[in-house]
Amino acid sequence: MIVSTALTFALGAFGLAMALNLIRLATAPTLTDRILVVDTMTVNVIAIIVLYGMRSGSVLNFEVAILFALTGFVSTVAFCKYLLRGSIIE
Amino acid sequence: MTVLAEYTIAALLILGGVFGLVGSFGLLKLQDPMQRLHVPTKATTIGVGAALIASVLNLLRLGQGGSWHEFVITGFLLLTAPLSALFLAKTHLLRTIDRNILPKTGTSGTWATLADQPPPGRPSPQTAAKPQQSLRRRR
Numbered sequence: 431m432i433v434s435t436a437l438t439f440a441l442g443a444f445g446l447a448m449a450l451n452l453i454r455l456a457t458a459p460t461l462t463d464r465i466l467v468v469d470t471m472t473v474n475v476i477a478i479i480v481l482y483g484m485r486s487g488s489v490l491n492f493e494v495a496i497l498f499a500l501t502g503f504v505s506t507v508a509f510c511k512y513l514l515r516g517s518i519i520e
Numbered sequence: 521m522t523v524l525a526e527y528t529i530a531a532l533l534i535l536g537g538v539f540g541l542v543g544s545f546g547l548l549k550l551q552d553p554m555q556r557l558h559v560p561t562k563a564t565t566i567g568v569g570a571a572l573i574a575s576v577l578n579l580l581r582l583g584q585g586g587s588w589h590e591f592v593i594t595g596f597l598l599l600t601a602p603l604s605a606l607f608l609a610k611t612h613l614l615r616t617i618d619r620n621i622l623p624k625t626g627t628s629g630t631w632a633t634l635a636d637q638p639p640p641g642r643p644s645p646q647t648a649a650k651p652q653q654s655l656r657r658r659r
Binding site: 448496 | 526527529530531533534536537538540541543544545547548553556557559560564565567568571572574575578579582584587589590592593596597600603604607608610611612614615616633
């Protein structure tokens, strides 16, 4: 009982965090901020996937979370590398 | 024992939710881009880590056997958050910071992010193989 209540709270908190991230993404002053916001959104999505897996009782969601973690990091580095050097793979 | 496990899981879930929310609120509230850089590297990582550990404990509580996947994700996030922050800081240094206000490096070269060539004694195979097509024009 207490676990499901806390689970609902955590899902709501991370969902609200995603909404705040979207607001920041729309009003970001610089390009670096947008990359930062996309990185934060990836991490929040991982949390939402894991919490949804807890709620639905499925263990299949963790592969999705691992894929999100990998592609999120690689995309952040690729964006920054492109802005730094003009090409991703030199 | 079961009650203790439930309370631990609930506390971890609430901790994770609060940290994730604080992190995203900080993105809106903080003024300087380098202050905003603290948010996903610290607060959000702790929030996700707490949620993942709660998920492991929940599987153990339900008797479905713990899985190590969550610890893999937690460790991966803890490893990659500083790297992302480093790359974002380098991008910010290149694009936004005025070069004249940067402190001296103490060596003969300039800052590595701003240098067109690698510093002497430290050749980079990537840039040595191909002449650097400068991005400095791109700024």
